[in-house]
Amino acid sequence: MYVKQISVFIENTPGRLAHFTKLLGDNNIDLVSLSVADTTHFGILRGIVADYEKAVKLISENGYTVKLTDVLAVSVPDHPGGLAEVLETLSGHDIVVEYLYSFVRNAGDHALIIFRVDKLDEAEKVLTEAGVRLLSQDEVRGL
Amino acid sequence: MAVWNPKIECAKRSDVEAIQLERLKWSVQHAYDHVPMYHDKMVKAGVKPSDIRTLRDIAKIPLTTKTELRGQYPFKLLAVPMREVVRIHASSGTTGQPITAGYTRRDLDTWAECIARIATAGGATENDIAQVSFGYTLFTGAFGLHGGLEKIGCAIIPISSGNTERQINIMRDFGSTVLIATPSYALYMAEVAERMDALRDIRLRVGLFGAEASTEEMRAELERRYGILATENYGLTEVMGPGVSGECEYKCGMHINEDCFLAEIIDPETGEVLPMGEQGELVLTTLAKEAQPAIRYRTRDITRLIEEPCACGRTQLRMEKIKGRSDDMLIIRGVNVFPSQIESVLVGQPGIGPHYEIVVTREHFTDHLQVKVELVDASLLEKYSELEKVRDRIRAQLRTVLQLDVEVTLVSPNTLKRFEGKAKRVTDLR
Numbered sequence: 001m002y003v004k005q006i007s008v009f010i011e012n013t014p015g016r017l018a019h020f021t022k023l024l025g026d027n028n029i030d031l032v033s034l035s036v037a038d039t040t041h042f043g044i045l046r047g048i049v050a051d052y053e054k055a056v057k058l059i060s061e062n063g064y065t066v067k068l069t070d071v072l073a074v075s076v077p078d079h080p081g082g083l084a085e086v087l088e089t090l091s092g093h094d095i096v097v098e099y100l101y102s103f104v105r106n107a108g109d110h111a112l113i114i115f116r117v118d119k120l121d122e123a124e125k126v127l128t129e130a131g132v133r134l135l136s137q138d139e140v141r142g143l
Numbered sequence: 144m145a146v147w148n149p150k151i152e153c154a155k156r157s158d159v160e161a162i163q164l165e166r167l168k169w170s171v172q173h174a175y176d177h178v179p180m181y182h183d184k185m186v187k188a189g190v191k192p193s194d195i196r197t198l199r200d201i202a203k204i205p206l207t208t209k210t211e212l213r214g215q216y217p218f219k220l221l222a223v224p225m226r227e228v229v230r231i232h233a234s235s236g237t238t239g240q241p242i243t244a245g246y247t248r249r250d251l252d253t254w255a256e257c258i259a260r261i262a263t264a265g266g267a268t269e270n271d272i273a274q275v276s277f278g279y280t281l282f283t284g285a286f287g288l289h290g291g292l293e294k295i296g297c298a299i300i301p302i303s304s305g306n307t308e309r310q311i312n313i314m315r316d317f318g319s320t321v322l323i324a325t326p327s328y329a330l331y332m333a334e335v336a337e338r339m340d341a342l343r344d345i346r347l348r349v350g351l352f353g354a355e356a357s358t359e360e361m362r363a364e365l366e367r368r369y370g371i372l373a374t375e376n377y378g379l380t381e382v383m384g385p386g387v388s389g390e391c392e393y394k395c396g397m398h399i400n401e402d403c404f405l406a407e408i409i410d411p412e413t414g415e416v417l418p419m420g421e422q423g424e425l426v427l428t429t430l431a432k433e434a435q436p437a438i439r440y441r442t443r444d445i446t447r448l449i450e451e452p453c454a455c456g457r458t459q460l461r462m463e464k465i466k467g468r469s470d471d472m473l474i475i476r477g478v479n480v481f482p483s484q485i486e487s488v489l490v491g492q493p494g495i496g497p498h499y500e501i502v503v504t505r506e507h508f509t510d511h512l513q514v515k516v517e518l519v520d521a522s523l524l525e526k527y528s529e530l531e532k533v534r535d536r537i538r539a540q541l542r543t544v545l546q547l548d549v550e551v552t553l554v555s556p557n558t559l560k561r562f563e564g565k566a567k568r569v570t571d572l573r
Contacts, residue, residue: 009518063556064555118357
């Protein structure tokens with residue numbers, strides 16, 4: 001049960017990020033989760049949107065380099081140590097987390113966190129077996 | 144492939160040189176008699192036309208520079224009265240006063256003959272539909288190629304440059320088989336055609352590229368994108384325009400139209416003529432130009448002459464791809480850098496597009512060289528390290544080629560400037 005993440009190349013020049021987020025806003029595309037990391041010269045914006053097909057079309061038509069990536073949307077118990085339990089499950093199976101970031105919204109007593117790992121299928125299996133809930137694309141769409 | 148004029152293009156060396164000597168004597172006398180600038184220069188140097196007894200004697204005549212030609216603006220270089228002139232062209236003048244060029248009726252015939260030879264060498268035939276995407280202006284490119292292609296019998300589409308989507312529509316609908324453009328514009332056209340999803344309906348088989356220096360990597364990119372045979376040709380307004388030389392299908396140097404131009408290579412520092420095969424500045428003398436002869440004109444183009452026979456059967460001397468115009472050369476922290484060296488590293492690199500921009504600045508009295516390229520491969524967005532790898536790889540290769548540290552900046556696709564004529568890739572802010 002994966003969700004699609006968009007990754008967008010953003011030049012590290014004044015106004016580029018504003019320009020990009022305005023483009024989404026003007027076209028009524030909601031970022032339900034977002035992470036921007038940057039170096040001196042460029043940044044990669046990663047995020048989850050409800051309608052990724054529409055978003056990708058719009059973004060590439062507007063001259064941005066964009067890529068879709070499968071990630072896991074993990075519902076993590078929102079209490080101290082909640083995230084550690086999930087991470088231990090993954091590391092116990094030699095699964096490497098490449099990056100993670102949290103949702104803007106949460107689901108009651110659970111925090112929603114996006115995981116990008118090296119072994120997706122295995123991660124899905126071990127997390128489900130450990131009783132961790134993963135959100136589907138449709139659920140993300142409804143957030 | 145065919146040779147347009149085997150009698151000249153495949154002649155014995157001794158026959159070529161006999162024609163050259165006879166014409167050189169005529170051309171020097173003509174310039175001496177009718178162009179005050181050449182007359183004065185020769186008098187000052189103590190040379191008379193009658194001193195030209197062998198081809199080597201040309202070294203007795205002083206060299207001519209672009210600055211000297213500019214001083215003759217607009218028509219003081221004409222060796223015939225205006226009533227015999229049937230065409231006037233001019234250089235773009237982007238670097239100063241334009242250089243004007245006049246042509247008699249016979250000059251236009253000579254020009255068409257020169258182009259017919261290089262276009263045939265590049266693969267054009269009477270069966271072709273030729274799209275001329277050079278600007279039909281004062282610039283010599285479009286009209287020059289036009290005359291020669293017409294002589295061959297191509298069906299010419301004189302579309303001029305610009306309005307790229309229309310270029311692609313016409314290319315597809317008319318079934319153009321030959322494209323005439325600057326390499327940078329041809330590349331941009333390919334990009335637009337790809338975006339329009341029209342590339343597979345395009346029937347191009349030959350590209351005749353010129354008017355700007357380009358690299359082997361750029362040629363490979365053009366051949367790959369369009370599936371064509373891409374050749375390069377060379378010329379400059381000061382001596383005629385395109386048609387001085389052009390490549391054949393073997394792409395191993397541009398065959399010089401030696402019955403119309405005498406080529407020498409000099410040491411750009413001392414002005415001394417260099418032995419055959421050595422690299423230096425190309426100097427050209429017109430041998431058949433009536434309206435406006437050019438005697439020992441310093442082209443500022445760095446190249447080398449090749450006398451080994453070519454597999455195509457032509458016996459003319461060839462000139463190597465221009466390494467760069469000496470006035471395009473950048474001096475960065477005391478190191479000579481030709482933009483073509485940078486291009487050779489960038490074009491064909493995985494992950495990035497073929498367009499680039501070079502920015503030179505000076506910070507704290509130190510020159511700083513920045514190269515901008517467009518990131519096109521979205522799969523690199525998976526990991527930062529992938530993007531950094533691309534950047535570091537380019538930087539390392541540039542360092543190897545240039546012996547300089549270069550800042551490499553990745554920018555979004557379609558954000559660098561595209562060119563419809565000659566590309567201007569260097570911004571020098573020093």
